[in-house]
Amino acid sequence: QVQVVESGGGVVQPGGSLRLSCEASGFTFINYAMHWVRQAPGKGLEWVAHVKTDGNVKWYADSVKGRFTISRDNSKNTVYLQLNSLRVEDSAVYYCAKDGGNWNIDHWGQGTLVTVSS
Amino acid sequence: QTVVTQEPSFSVSPGETVTLTCGLSSGSVSTSSYPSWYQQTPGQAPRTLIYSTNIRSSGVPDRFSGSILGNKAALTITGAQADDECDYYCMLYMGGGIWMFGGGTKLTVL
Numbered sequence: 001q002v003q004v005v006e007s008g009g010g011v012v013q014p015g016g017s018l019r020l021s022c023e024a025s026g027f028t029f030i031n032y033a034m035h036w037v038r039q040a041p042g043k044g045l046e047w048v049a050h051v052k053t054d055g056n057v058k059w060y061a062d063s064v065k066g067r068f069t070i071s072r073d074n075s076k077n078t079v080y081l082q083l084n085s086l087r088v089e090d091s092a093v094y095y096c097a098k099d100g101g102n103w104n105i106d107h108w109g110q111g112t113l114v115t116v117s118s
Numbered sequence: 119q120t121v122v123t124q125e126p127s128f129s130v131s132p133g134e135t136v137t138l139t140c141g142l143s144s145g146s147v148s149t150s151s152y153p154s155w156y157q158q159t160p161g162q163a164p165r166t167l168i169y170s171t172n173i174r175s176s177g178v179p180d181r182f183s184g185s186i187l188g189n190k191a192a193l194t195i196t197g198a199q200a201d202d203e204c205d206y207y208c209m210l211y212m213g214g215g216i217w218m219f220g221g222g223t224k225l226t227v228l
Contacts, residue, residue, distance in 0.1 A: 105154065
């Protein structure tokens with residue numbers, strides 16, 4: 001069955017960096033775009049970034065543009081999110097999610113927690 | 119900046135029907151927004167319920183349905199059950215490679 005498993009979360013100081021990874025299985029990874037979505041504690045979902053199948057087209061929410069970079073390695077069935085210049089307000093559970101092919105998300109990971117704190 | 123709007127909270131009695139909506143602070147939601155709906159219980163990852171306005175995701179009971187009502191997307195739960203009590207989020211494709219979630223609706227079944 002489809003699985004996406006995130007890793008790489010942790011505690012980092014403001015201004016620091018972190019790289020999140022998401023390993024996918026159970027589907028033909030190269031055929032599907034991927035998303036990252038985050039959820040701050042007690043808050044709603046926020047779409048963060050999207051990468052198309054070949055990794056060359058990437059889109060970002062305004063709140064992270066210029067600071068976060070999404071990428072993928074189709075040989076490893078893995079998508080990444082590089083988080084730079086982190087702010088306290090970036091603290092959240094970060095979910096990796098598989099695009100369903102209809103401008104939607106169809107499968108979600110369990111999330112990885114990022115805490116930005118001094 | 120356009121915002122996706124949802125009712126912050128809604129209450130329904132067991133067995134009754136409830137319709138949650140998803141709108142835009144400026145403009146109308148149409149099928150071209152590819153509205154999708156997600157269910158989330160506390161401490162858990164979201165679960166996909168509906169995509170492309172009205173297509174149920176695999177394994178989702180048919181008492182969940184999606185539609186466009188007027189200028190909003192809608193999620194209707196027919197015969198609400200106690201375990202439907204959780205948060206519901208809509209997501210819209212805004213164009214230009216941007217998606218946006220609504221603020222979510224906390225559904226209470228009592």
